[in-house]
Amino acid sequence: MVRRPGPSSTQLCPRCQNDRGRFEPHSNGHEESSGSLSRLTRPFLKEPSMIDNLCVAGFSRLFARLRRVRPRKILPALAAAVFFAGTAPVSASPERQLFVSVIQQPQTLASSEAVLELIQFARRAGITALFIQIYRGDQAWFSSELADDSPYREALKKNGEDTLDLLIREAHASGIAVHAWLNLLSLSKNTEAPILKKYGPAVLTQKPGPEKNKLEDYLIDNQYFLEPSDPRVHEHLLGILGEVLRAYPGLDGIQADYIRYPDSQPFYGYTPENLEAFRAASGIREVSEFTPGWKDWRRGRVTALVEKLSKRARELRPGIIFSTTGCAPYARAYHEAFQDWARWVELGLADFVTMMSYPLDPLDLEENLMGAGARAEGLSNINVGIGAYKMAAKADIFQKHWQICTASGARGCAVFHYGSLHEDPALAGILLSSITRSRKEL
Template sequence: MVAAPGLRGLWVDAFGPGLRTPAEVAQTVSDAAGMGFNTLFVQTVRRGDCLCLQASVPVAADVQPGFDPLAEVIRLAHARHLRVIAWVSVTGAWNASLPSAGAAQVFALHGPDARDSWLSRRPDGSWKSGADAWLDPGIPAAADHMVRSAVSVVKNYDVDGLQLDRIRYPDGGDWGYSPVTLARYRQETGATGTPAPADERWKAWKREQVTALTRRVALEARAARPGVILSAATIVYGNGPADLTAFRATRTYSEVLQDWPAWMREGLLDVNVLMNYKRDGVNGQESWFDHWNAFAGQQRSGTAEVAAGTSMYLNSPEVTAAQAARALTGGLGWVGYAYRTPTSEVYAQRQTQAQGLAALRGVLGSVMTAEGGSGGAVVWTPTPSARRAVLGRVVGTLRVGGLRVDAFAADGSPLGSTVTDGNGYYGFTDLPAGTAEVRVGGQRWSEPLVLGVTRFPNLLLRTLRAGN
């Protein structure tokens, strides 16, 4: 019997029917509610375009003119007591299969041929990763754009949460070779020449750019909408590690440069949704699935939650139900990918979507309801986090990225250290009540903290002391 309360979510992607017209949205919400899901992860910012009208990026070209998919999802889902998490592809810039959103799309403005291109590149200058182009977190202007895109959704829509997807570098490990990124790396570290992809110092620096981007989005979003649920769709390739030492040997940490355990420890995430896309019965992948779930569960901090995201499109409905049950009985939530392709038969085009949804509905049973199927739908009630955080910025005529910032309590005891991003932003989360002081480059500022995000004034640096 599966009676564990918690998240039962459904990813709704925007690469096919589901969100583009009022009829599609109505069907999507009806199907999800009818199957017992309590949360929709709705693709919103896709590849530099939006399935919405009120964001800082242009409207997707394949949306019915004048229609606002996100607003309609929220209206219908909230009426059915479903939460709506806006799913944002943070570094997404372009996909070959999608129509252009026009001259305002980031790829049109800062694509491969632009003087100020924002794309992540390989050492040879190439920028395509399969059918996609990615923005580089190491380019300050690109990072500003990515933060603004995500936060504009939170500011303008009554979403319950924000999910950060593609908050990393592309697969392969040989990315980040934009001239701007390389120049920043050399300036901030004193390195010379062009680092090799396997250079550990280079990888650590890029990993920090990803974490800094995550930190700023999280704090800006929480400042814009207190109580918003911050989530990330995180990478869990291969077999799960036993501990943090083993994690640092995984592709997650060493290749795509995503240190999500650190994000959890720092309090940047309220819900970590693992993209735990494994196939039971294939090369022992069921144990890989369980190992990642167990490891992620060990990384929880405070009220943060973990959910296993499963690949419904790679599995039979029976396997999907079994994986969901294992996650839930293990104390995690569950999110299925995806509404458009709910079974492997639908993905292989041997079954219609409606047939796949019906087959899935038939086996989920007690997974989707309380008390073994007799207690009705499960309500997910995330525990609100009583967080105190600081968001500030260093400005000046000298470099503002890569500067160490220290935080102290009123009695002088240290609260933590971080480094500024390429735009000079820094932040601290989960601070104790009282007054916090930040120190950087000989400058300092103290401020009493309130629940939520306290914005510190800009700190002007004209000179840097040794060691900064």
């Protein structure tokens, strides 16, 4: 397959180009748009180069008008006409998937009874795959010598059995696949994380600015982020992956989450080691976000980590499904989190990507799907995350998102998360009723 370029954020118009993927007014009177490239213009074109040297502000103005004139009918039709002509046929039945998070209280893996209740619900709701969170904030819900496995040991003592083992057995008996969901580069707010105890804050990513004096200075969006390019981080995460795969040969897959830089500004990756390596490779001494090649260098480091994890998983378990999550819209992932997830699928590093973006407006979800489909040549290798956790008392919105996903041709529709269905039974009811309708149609 021919390598397609990433979303271009330059050469858009001789007077409005910049390196931030945003448009600014200039002397020709082009209006300002605060949206990112993917927001209106990028999703409508398969190749970013198709609009190089054109003024994208004009496109933004056009599609802004389309949004105001019956947008829910115009945008999907326009998207279908532009992107998906000639692509693979739309799948009639995407996988029905469910995330099970440790943030849910009580935690599902804390008791055998809760595990059996989950499997019973999943079977009734027609769930075909479960993403079970077993690693978060350097805590492990499995036996580990590298992470803090106190959650696993507490559950084992309480139940007298490994509840993840039980979950895998019961899920398989019901025809449900189980993927281990691992939050890898985020330590959450865990200042006691074993990797921090071992190496200190040197393994955390950094933004440019004053010297850090205490651990709290490294907090980013209320969490600590490991540096994606640090060899010590690689060793730790590869070790975690190995522990999981050796302990649970029945797992169907691994879903690697948080494989990225923080998607917030100012940008990150300014560790002394990174700057030294980039200077050695480029010969450039002064490094900033406008330095040619600096973004690509960090993006390449994230991809290198994905490649290592994918290779290790397949060495230890030939045939294992290895997937990742991805930010959305795609331009945000590419330009801000330095996460080229469409490329990971293209290279075969990931079998699929779960797009984790949770807008409330259904139109925003449609636009994200358009952008993802344009970059990945359709949605056959893309799961769509549906943010049920934002939709308590908003069952109508949840239903609309579910309908959009199931009609999109995506590989799967992944509800985030199981605990939210407990909090609002109306959301669970939508899943249950949709599977009932599907069975009647058969």
